[in-house]
Amino acid sequence: MPQKGPQEKFLATSADIAIYGGAAGGGKTYALLMEPLRYIYTKGYRAVIFRRSYTQINASGGLWDESTSMYLGIRGAIPKKSPKYHWSFAKKSILYFDYLGRDEDLNRWQGSQIAFIGFDELTHFSERQFFYMLSRNRSTCGVKPYVRATCNPDADSWVAKFIAWWIDPDTGYPIKTRSGKIRYMVRIKDEIIWGNTKEELVEQGIDETNIKSVTFIASTLQDNKILMEKDPGYLANLKALTIVDQERLLNGNWKIKAAAGLYFKRTQVGEMLEQLPNDIIKWARGWDLAATSEDEKGDPAYTAGVIIGKRKNGRYVVADVINKRLSASEVRNLVKMTAQADKAKYKRITERLPQDPGQAGKEQAQSYVKMLAGFNVKVIPESGDKVTRAEPFAAQWQAGNVDVLIADWNEMYFNQLESFPESKFKDMVDASSNAFSEIESGVTYSTPSNDSSLGKKSYWT
Incomplete structure (x- = not known):
């Protein structure tokens, strides 16, 4: 019945x-x-x-x-x-x-x-x-x-x-x-x-x-x-959904749309940290890569890299943000140099890069994996639009579960997040989405390495 x-x-x-x-x-x-x-x-x-x-x-x-x-x-x-x-x-x-x-x-x-x-x-x-x-x-x-x-x-x-x-x-x-x-x-x-x-x-x-x-x-x-x-x-x-999805799926709102300020507000940050906590259980840097140094209108494109860590208590920390206008060759150098610095500073960090669709995207992905041999690296095809990909991270942000390290990139980062999705550039949001997805992706594997003490290849999770 x-x-x-x-x-x-x-x-x-x-x-x-x-x-x-x-x-x-x-x-x-x-x-x-x-x-x-x-x-x-x-x-x-x-x-x-x-x-x-x-x-x-x-x-x-x-x-x-x-x-x-x-x-x-x-x-x-x-x-x-x-x-x-x-x-x-x-x-x-x-x-x-x-x-x-x-x-x-x-x-x-x-x-x-x-x-x-x-x-x-x-x-x-x-x-x-x-x-x-x-x-x-x-x-x-x-x-x-x-x-x-x-x-x-x-x-x-x-x-x-x-x-x-x-x-x-x-x-x-x-x-x-x-x-x-x-x-x-x-x-x-x-x-x-x-x-x-x-x-x-x-x-x-x-x-x-x-x-x-x-x-x-x-x-x-x-x-x-x-x-x-x-x-x-x-x-x-x-x-626990974002404000936009709560209005749609909980309250049945047919007019609500993605608009600036509905996903990220700096006032929703949990804490501004002077130093990183020592209870991080997982690190990931998400990347959003600029394919060229300029877009079709002559404005330089950005390459962004955002590090997010997850703490034992379930909270998240945005620890570092890179956002630069570079040529394609300079992007590769930036990714490799940053991966080297990250490996030295952060324990078992994963570098996650997006894979563009088509054969060209697969070839680029293989090139980056080869270049980053010895690092924990993932190249993942992106699915869904930018707003959809940002929603899981935005839900935690709106709940006050995300802390941010005090640094000179804060204002730049907050400005773009607060203007999302109406701003022209969304690279730092995309990079944050990729980092957060990696943090919550479950098992992460490192590049296999020969471990003489075990006599076989080893992986960490």
């Missing part, structure tokens, strides 16, 4: 298109998996639930795992993984799980007839993907075609514009009195025309058969009492 409140409202709505969510932990995926069960004994019923990537379907705790925990006890339910993940129910209906990573993946669904289409995390899909699949939303099994979707807030997504009527334009929070209210729309030449009633659109000369009813139903973690009881620590996890 659905839980009382938004989840029940989502499963009860008569809208052709219903979007459910607005915060993390509201029971969205569970509701999406529950939806098709009402028609599983209807002969010819076909349904599909999409995720953005294949991994999100078969990963531990993903759609397939969740569906297995729900469906295995149902009479006639048979799970199958070939040719794609799907459930067959009493040989009458089928529920597929599939991905739409790119617009080109839509070609696989040409000519399809799908009574129920679900999108888990709708903001991850393009507007074209959504409306194209709407054209596949048809049925001959007697079930009126319909679409259900879940999502978390994303101010920059097309979904934010699509559901704008249900969102307060000043605060960004869902309007409680509008949650679950049905409106009507038609899409003509990529433009959506809205009406409060179907009659409003018909009076404008729009064919009634082209009109779709739409609703948005807001939910928060507080609406999912089962999760709150089973995992009371989940709320603490959300509160």
Whole structure:
């Protein structure tokens, strides 16, 4: 059974298109998996639930795992993984799980007839993907075609514009009195025309058969009492996020965006230290390398290196910051000279460099690893945008868990962090993100070396 409140409202709505969510932990995926069960004994019923990537379907705790925990006890339910993940129910209906990573993946669904289409995390899909699949939303099994979707807030997504009527334009929070209210729309030449009633659109000369009813139903973690009881620590996890992500995932804010001052403030520093503490258990210097000495507008690019240490008590220390405008050859010399100085000063420090995409990036990475033979060095491909990569470090910064050594680079460092992500240069933030990721990456290996006392290669962790 659905839980009382938004989840029940989502499963009860008569809208052709219903979007459910607005915060993390509201029971969205569970509701999406529950939806098709009402028609599983209807002969010819076909349904599909999409995720953005294949991994999100078969990963531990993903759609397939969740569906297995729900469906295995149902009479006639048979799970199958070939040719794609799907459930067959009493040989009458089928529920597929599939991905739409790119617009080109839509070609696989040409000519399809799908009574129920679900999108888990709708903001991850393009507007074209959504409306194209709407054209596949048809049925001959007697079930009126319909679409259900879940999502978390994303101010920059097309979904934010699509559901704008249900969102307060000043605060960004869902309007409680509008949650679950049905409106009507038609899409003509990529433009959506809205009406409060179907009659409003018909009076404008729009064919009634082209009109779709739409609703948005807001939910928060507080609406999912089962999760709150089973995992009371989940709320603490959300509160440990950055201010921006707390607003999005905890409070359901659809207007919040990354802006200067929302990630790092110098007033959030735990302590300004006159000397380094002696209880550091792990050191890492993260690098952000400038490929050239100038950017396309003639402004010199920067190379940054930031050292972060983790203490036994779980706090972090920013111990050193380098930020220089250099040519490509000078960057290599700087990295090697700095690694030599770091090795002499800091115990078992890891130098972490970013790897650019493509073959050129791999070759550059191999070159740096060869140049830094004998040092603890990692070259890691970067994934996600700069803001996403900065969020783990920013969360600790905002919680007051980061201390900073007093040095002449402080003002330069604070100025860039406080202007992130709006500032033109973000090199010191990127370098900090890389250092923090390395600190929290788990096991770190040194370059293998022959240890005569052991008679074999040794590694430290």
